[in-house]
Amino acid sequence: MGRALTIVLPAAVLAGSAWADGGYFARTWGWLLVVAGAVVAAAATAVERLELGRRALVFVGGLLALGAWQLASSVRAVAPDVAVLEAERTLLYAAVAGGALLAVPRGRSSELRLAVLLGTGAATCAGLVVHALSPGAPPGRLEAPVGYANAAGILAVTALLLGLGSAGAERGTQRALAACVSVPAAAVLALTLSRGALLAGALGLAMLVVTGRSVNYAVRLGVVALPSAAAAVAVLAGDPFSRPEAAGTELAWLAVLGALGIASFLLASWTSALALPSIRGGRAAVTAGVVAAAALLTVAGALEVTGEAPPPAVQQ
Numbered sequence: 001m002g003r004a005l006t007i008v009l010p011a012a013v014l015a016g017s018a019w020a021d022g023g024y025f026a027r028t029w030g031w032l033l034v035v036a037g038a039v040v041a042a043a044a045t046a047v048e049r050l051e052l053g054r055r056a057l058v059f060v061g062g063l064l065a066l067g068a069w070q071l072a073s074s075v076r077a078v079a080p081d082v083a084v085l086e087a088e089r090t091l092l093y094a095a096v097a098g099g100a101l102l103a104v105p106r107g108r109s110s111e112l113r114l115a116v117l118l119g120t121g122a123a124t125c126a127g128l129v130v131h132a133l134s135p136g137a138p139p140g141r142l143e144a145p146v147g148y149a150n151a152a153g154i155l156a157v158t159a160l161l162l163g164l165g166s167a168g169a170e171r172g173t174q175r176a177l178a179a180c181v182s183v184p185a186a187a188v189l190a191l192t193l194s195r196g197a198l199l200a201g202a203l204g205l206a207m208l209v210v211t212g213r214s215v216n217y218a219v220r221l222g223v224v225a226l227p228s229a230a231a232a233v234a235v236l237a238g239d240p241f242s243r244p245e246a247a248g249t250e251l252a253w254l255a256v257l258g259a260l261g262i263a264s265f266l267l268a269s270w271t272s273a274l275a276l277p278s279i280r281g282g283r284a285a286v287t288a289g290v291v292a293a294a295a296l297l298t299v300a301g302a303l304e305v306t307g308e309a310p311p312p313a314v315q316q
Contacts, residue, residue, distance in 0.1 A: 006104055007115045009039070013096075014119025018127075018155055022146040026085065029092050036099035043103035056101040063094035114174055117166060120159040121181035124188050127152060128257075131191070132241045132250040142191035142241075153189055153197025160185035160228065161204040167224045167268040179224060179268040180261040186228035187235045187257055220271040227264040231257055 013035055017023040023032060052060065067090035074083035104112045127144035141149040163182030167175050189197055205225075209218045235241075240253040 003108075003111055006108065006111045007118065009035075010100055010112065010115035011118035011122065014116065015123045015126075018119075018123035018145045022148070022151050022155075023092075024089070024151075026088070029088070032092060032096055036096045039099040039103045043099075052098070052101055053106050056098075060094050060098045060101065063090055063097065067091040067094060113162065113166070114177075117159065117162040117174075117178060117181060120155055121163065121177070121185065124152075124156045124159045125181070125184045127155075128184050128188050128191075129254065132254055141193045142188055149192045150194045150196055153192035153194030154200065156185045156188040156192065157197045157201040157204065160189060160201060161208065164205070164221060164225055164228065165208050167264065175268050175272070176265050179265040182225070182228045183231045183261040183264050184257055187231040190232035190236050191241070223271050224264060224268045226267065227260040231260050 013032070017028065017032065020028045023029070067087045070083055070087035070090055074080040074087070077083040100112060123145050127142065127146075130144045131142045143149045143152055146152050146155060160182050163178040163180075163185055166178035167182060189201060208221060212218055212221065234256070235253070238253070240249060
């Protein structure tokens with residue numbers, strides 16, 4: 001498959017699925033299967049040999065095994081029809097993922113990563129604009145484009161992590177796109193108020209730092225992430241899209257987020273040309289710091305859960 005098609009088609013499928021309730025309901029499964037089948041057929045005619053790498057096989061095989069388990073559980077389920085639907089949805093995920101991985105050779109995996117960045121970034125940015133400008137948007141947690149705040153948060157954190165990772169490592173156009181996408185993605189993640197997505201984002205950032213090449217990479221990543229952090233703090237503190245008294249300022253806030261996106265791109269370009277001194281033992285120090293931070297977060301979360309006051313007793 002051509003490079004443009006390898007990028008545009010998965011991005012369009014991701015963005016379209018996001019606006020179709022995330023592909024959760026059965027009414028969207030037909031066209032997703034048609035796209036997956038067409039991709040595999042096109043790849044089969046374009047290359048001499050189709051193959052999946054070991055990691056891809058583990059990923060797709062895991063989805064297939066989960067789908068088979070869900071299907072088997074329908075035998076003893078209270079609601080067998082629901083279990084069958086869950087199995088069908090999981091098998092659909094396996095088909096779409098397998099089609100994408102078969103169509104894109106391992107040497108061109110960066111194109112698939114760019115496609116996911118484009119698809120999730122476009123859906124996230126469009127969801128933010130709809131939430132900000134639509135008079136019928138529900139106040140409070142952002143739910144667009146999926147219609148469910150937690151799912152919108154996962155979509156945003158995917159765009160954020162891909163954006164920050166690519167902005168710190170890639171070059172040229174992909175770096176510019178990644179840096180600009182990370183800012184609205186951070187704002188959307190904050191507006192969803194999804195604790196699960198926030199936890200996934202924290203763990204993802206930790207993995208980016210740990211798997212980075214050095215402390216220098218961690219420093220560059222931290223600098224590029226500053227505008228994204230500023231965007232998240234600003235929308236949480238200002239609450240610009242849900243207050244009636246703030247009506248008319250939505251465009252100004254969107255312009256501010258756009259300016260922060262440009263700042264993120266400039267910082268990414270600056271840090272790529274910045275020569276930082278090499279630090280010995282840097283990777284071990286970064287890993288130890290991330291592990292310590294994760295331990296502290298775990299303890300803090302456990303204390304918060306166990307420290308919640310019980311509901312007051314009802315007086316007779």
